[in-house]
Amino acid sequence: MSKILRVWLCMMVGWIWTADASAVLEIEITQGVEAGVPIAVVPFEWRGSAPPPQVVSDIIEADLYRSGRFDTIPHRDFLSQPHDHNEVKFKEWRLIKAEALVVGRVQEVTANQFRVEFRLFDVFKAKQLSGFSYVVNGGQLRKLAHQISDIVYFKLTGEKGAFDTRIAYVTVENAQLQPRYLLRIADSDGYGAKTILESKEPIISPAWSPDGAKLAYVSFENRRPMVFVQRLLDGAREKVANFPGSNSAPAWSPNGSTLAMVLSRDGNAEIYALTLGTRKLRRLTNHHAIDTEPAWSPDGRHIVFTSARSGRPQIYRMRSDGSQVERLTFEGRENLRASYSRDGKRLTLVTHQTSGYHIGVLELDSKGLLVLTNSTLDESPSFSPNGGMILYATRQGGQGVLAAVSSDGRVKQTLKFQQGDVREPAWSPYNRKL
Amino acid sequence: MRKPLFYVLVVLMSVTIAACGGKKGVKDEGASVEDRGVSAAGTGAGVDAYGRPIGTGEAGDMLGRRKVYFEFDSATLDEESRALVEAHANYLANNPNMTLVLEGHADERGTREYNLALGERRAQTVSDFMGALGVSGNRIQNVSYGEERPESVGHDESAWRLNRRVEILYGN
Numbered sequence: 001m002s003k004i005l006r007v008w009l010c011m012m013v014g015w016i017w018t019a020d021a022s023a024v025l026e027i028e029i030t031q032g033v034e035a036g037v038p039i040a041v042v043p044f045e046w047r048g049s050a051p052p053p054q055v056v057s058d059i060i061e062a063d064l065y066r067s068g069r070f071d072t073i074p075h076r077d078f079l080s081q082p083h084d085h086n087e088v089k090f091k092e093w094r095l096i097k098a099e100a101l102v103v104g105r106v107q108e109v110t111a112n113q114f115r116v117e118f119r120l121f122d123v124f125k126a127k128q129l130s131g132f133s134y135v136v137n138g139g140q141l142r143k144l145a146h147q148i149s150d151i152v153y154f155k156l157t158g159e160k161g162a163f164d165t166r167i168a169y170v171t172v173e174n175a176q177l178q179p180r181y182l183l184r185i186a187d188s189d190g191y192g193a194k195t196i197l198e199s200k201e202p203i204i205s206p207a208w209s210p211d212g213a214k215l216a217y218v219s220f221e222n223r224r225p226m227v228f229v230q231r232l233l234d235g236a237r238e239k240v241a242n243f244p245g246s247n248s249a250p251a252w253s254p255n256g257s258t259l260a261m262v263l264s265r266d267g268n269a270e271i272y273a274l275t276l277g278t279r280k281l282r283r284l285t286n287h288h289a290i291d292t293e294p295a296w297s298p299d300g301r302h303i304v305f306t307s308a309r310s311g312r313p314q315i316y317r318m319r320s321d322g323s324q325v326e327r328l329t330f331e332g333r334e335n336l337r338a339s340y341s342r343d344g345k346r347l348t349l350v351t352h353q354t355s356g357y358h359i360g361v362l363e364l365d366s367k368g369l370l371v372l373t374n375s376t377l378d379e380s381p382s383f384s385p386n387g388g389m390i391l392y393a394t395r396q397g398g399q400g401v402l403a404a405v406s407s408d409g410r411v412k413q414t415l416k417f418q419q420g421d422v423r424e425p426a427w428s429p430y431n432r433k434l
Numbered sequence: 435m436r437k438p439l440f441y442v443l444v445v446l447m448s449v450t451i452a453a454c455g456g457k458k459g460v461k462d463e464g465a466s467v468e469d470r471g472v473s474a475a476g477t478g479a480g481v482d483a484y485g486r487p488i489g490t491g492e493a494g495d496m497l498g499r500r501k502v503y504f505e506f507d508s509a510t511l512d513e514e515s516r517a518l519v520e521a522h523a524n525y526l527a528n529n530p531n532m533t534l535v536l537e538g539h540a541d542e543r544g545t546r547e548y549n550l551a552l553g554e555r556r557a558q559t560v561s562d563f564m565g566a567l568g569v570s571g572n573r574i575q576n577v578s579y580g581e582e583r584p585e586s587v588g589h590d591e592s593a594w595r596l597n598r599r600v601e602i603l604y605g606n
Contacts, residue, residue: 176587202582204546224577225550246554246578249547262551264578267558269551290551306548312507313548334507337545350545357543377589379545395589424546 030403031412036071037156039064040098043075044118045083048108053138056106056116059145063163063189064152066413067388068406073098085119090126098123100156104148112138118148120155129155142192162384163188166428167391168206168215169402171420182420183217185232188384188427190402190415196235207250208428216240216250216259227261229276241274251294251303253320260284260294260303271305273320284322295339296320304328304338304347315349315362329362331369337380338362341387346407348381348390359392361407372409382427383407393423496521501585502560504598506541509555511563519560522602523567536560537601538578539585541594550580560600 041061046052064070079092083105093101104118119131130151136144143164150161167190171182181203186193197203201220208215209229216229225248227241241247245264252259259274271285271294285291289309296303297320304317315329315338329335334352341348344364351360351369356376362369372390381392387407394403396414400421403414415422502515511519526532538553557576565571586593 202579204550204580204582220579220582245576246550248550262547264551264554269554290548290555292551293545293547306545308507313544334544336548352544377542398589 028414028416030414031410035410036069037100038073038098039070039100039102039152039156040073040078040093040096041102042078042081042083042104044103044116045105047105048114052106052108052114052141054141054145056141056145056148057102057104059142059189060102060118060149060152063146063149066189066404066411067153067161067163068408068411069153069157069388070100084117085121085128085131088121090121090123093121093123100129100152102152106141109135114138114141116141116144116148120152142187146187146189159388160386160430162386162388162427162430165385165430166212167402167425168208168428169393169422169425170203170206171417171422172400173420175421183215185215190417193417196230196232197237204424205249206424206426207252208426209252210254210256210429212429216252218248218250227259229259240276249293251296253296254298254300260296262292262294271303271322282322284318284320285325286322293337297340298342298344304340306336306338315347328364328367329369330367332360335360335362335369339382341383341407342385343387346383346387348383348407350379350381359390359405361390370409372405372407373403373412375403378403380424380426382425384427385430389427391425391427393425497525500602502556502600502602503595504556504600506594506598507544507552508598509552509559511559516563519563520567523564523569526564526569526573527567533573533575533605535575535577535603535605537603538576539583539597539599539601540581541597542581542584542589543594544581546580546582550578553578553580556598556600560602 041057044057061072065072073096077096080089082088082103088101088103101121101123102118107115109115113135115133115135117133120129121127122129134144146164149163153161165188166185167188168185171184173180179200181199182195183197183203183206184193184195199219199221204218206215206217213233214229214231216227218225219228225246226239227247227250228237229240230237240259241261243263243265247261247263249262250259257276259276261272261274262269263272268288269290269292270283271291273282273284287307287309289307291305291307293306294303301320302317303320304315306313307316313334313336314327315335316325316327318325332351332353336350338347338349346364347362349360349362351358351371353371357378358371359373359378359381360369360371375394378392378394381390383390389404390407391402391404393400400423401414401416402422402425403412405412496518499518502518536557538557540549540552554576557578561574561576564574584597585599586596
């Protein structure tokens with residue numbers, strides 16, 4: 001009886017918290033940019049009855065600033081507030097040293113239908129670079145704002161934007177007494193969070209399938225770490241590895257057919273490849289030291305992994321059939337949990353220096369290691385799909401928080417959630433479009 | 435035992451450390467071990483699966499101690515830990531129906547997956563040593579929780595040293 005009541009109460013609490021979560025996120029820019037492209041994002045004109053459900057221009061401005069590639073000019077410096085091309089006086093924007101200008105308007109067409117117009121200008125050439133108009137419902141406004149950010153980013157940098165993407169992470173509430181572990185998915189800026197799994201036992205290592213439709217992760221719900229794959233559309237989940245011992249560290253091959261993972265079924269952590277269709281299992285490493293944290297190269301030919309075969313954990317690379325193992329990291333006491341950038345040229349990893357555990361980037365050609373963070377317990381880094389940002393977990397004020405750093409180290413930010421300890425972030429591949 | 439006074443001191447020190455943690459609002463191991471007693475196959479306190487006491491409960495009593503501690507990134511047993519494991523191996527020899535779960539843990543430094551493997555390795559070390567002392571492998575089950583179930587939630591060496599451990603949980 002009391003157990004039923006407790007379960008029911010937990011469900012209630014879970015529901016309330018889930019519904020409330022998007023409202024309590026706080027993004028704090030902890031280190032700003034010095035030499036980004038100066039851009040002016042004019043607050044979009046609002047034509048509607050009630051206050052707008054989302055302030056589209058604020059979302060765009062925050063996206064561009066967080067990327068580290070732009071210096072957003074304060075609104076108080078603006079000499080006018082244009083919303084359309086015929087209202088723009090380029091001289092005014094040259095005067096405040098803006099190189100790019102974003103203007104637009106959001107109009108309520110019918111109940112919950114909005115027309116969003118935006119234009120991007122090159123201030124020096126006095127020329128429109130892009131301009132679109134969309135009609136979407138209220139629930140799609142935030143996603144649309146991220147897509148506009150992606151267009152601006154592409155037009156000005158020549159590289160694909162990654163604002164319209166998602167992140168997965170794990171939140172732990174009440175860690176000391178009766179922990180509740182929540183596997184969650186949110187927009188790349190942390191808003192719009194949804195819980196996809198709730199458990200009393202730990203959940204770690206979420207990994208996106210290459211098509212963004214599934215997550216593989218490790219759950220301890222059966223008192224032992226096992227690998228699950230869950231479809232995001234309907235929540236259907238499948239246990240894909242429950243061999244004796246630990247089953248962990250799932251990593252998708254680029255074509256989505258195979259999961260590399262770590263099994264201790266032979267007594268020691270080794271890396272295996274499990275073909276999902278046939279359930280064929282192939283052992284890739286064979287060493288008495290710990291081998292773990294596999295990650296595929298984007299072309300599928302290599303797997304990087306962490307191994308303690310030199311005495312301390314360092315990053316190694318092998319062919320995806322397990323042959324030709326070579327050590328990649330030599331700087332720092334230890335290096336762990338590497339994963340590739342989408343172009344395959346860099347790895348992001350956790351590097352243990354005398355000052356603590358930091359996030360680093362290793363250039364594969366030069367083997368040069370760039371240390372990006374100075375907090376001491378940083379872990380779980382992953383590149384944004386365009387390689388511009390790295391999302392990771394760190395601790396702040398005794399609490400686990402998510403943080404992001406531009407891959408050149410210039411801009412840092414933290415995503416603070418009001419409740420719970422947040423950890424194990426993973427950045428999705430590119431999203432489907434509206 | 436060869437050094438009873440030493441063991442008494444170690445026990446006193448652990449108690450003191452736990453008490454200090456409590457004062458600072460840091461949780462000691464009490465609550466979480468009870469949780470796991472229910473959840474895991476064995477029991478954490480000084481009793482077997484039926485609540486019967488194991489060991490005498492006196493100071494210096496090896497069987498009353500169920501946690502083996504390790505150095506940073508190490509799965510090596512020191513002399514004291516070997517004596518502790520030996521006492522449990524002897525107990526198992528005299529109680530052939532008793533089985534156990536060896537639960538490996540790590541401190542929070544480093545990555546979760548590496549620590550999961552490290553916890554497994556620590557459990558395996560204890561299991562191997564028990565095997566060498568004649569305990570049959572099919573009476574022992576290893577499980578690793580990595581850094582997921584800290585004994586102390588602090589973020590310094592005084593907490594970390596308590597978290598790098600293998601817990602010996604009896605069942606049958």
